[in-house]
Amino acid sequence: MFIGQAVTRSRQKGYKVVCGRWLVEGNPQVILFDVGSAAFRMAEFKHELYEKAGIGIPNDDIETNDVCLFG
Numbered sequence: 001m002f003i004g005q006a007v008t009r010s011r012q013k014g015y016k017v018v019c020g021r022w023l024v025e026g027n028p029q030v031i032l033f034d035v036g037s038a039a040f041r042m043a044e045f046k047h048e049l050y051e052k053a054g055i056g057i058p059n060d061d062i063e064t065n066d067v068c069l070f071g
Contacts, residue, residue: 003029014040038069045069 003019010017016034021027038045045068049055057064 003031007031014038033070035066035069042069045071 007017007019010033014037016037018032020030020032022030042065046057049057049068057068059065
């Protein structure tokens, strides 16, 4: 139930999300996020991170940008 709600809300916000079962022992439920689908909000996320925590992220740092989007 909660996973379905999280997936629905994420999709409503414009993020690409897939849920299912991981094919490992126990078959846990998983949610997969397409991190790039949140890129349209990158500037907003970076601004909020700087305003609240004083942390800046260089524009050309791909790995840190991905972490910011995933967060």
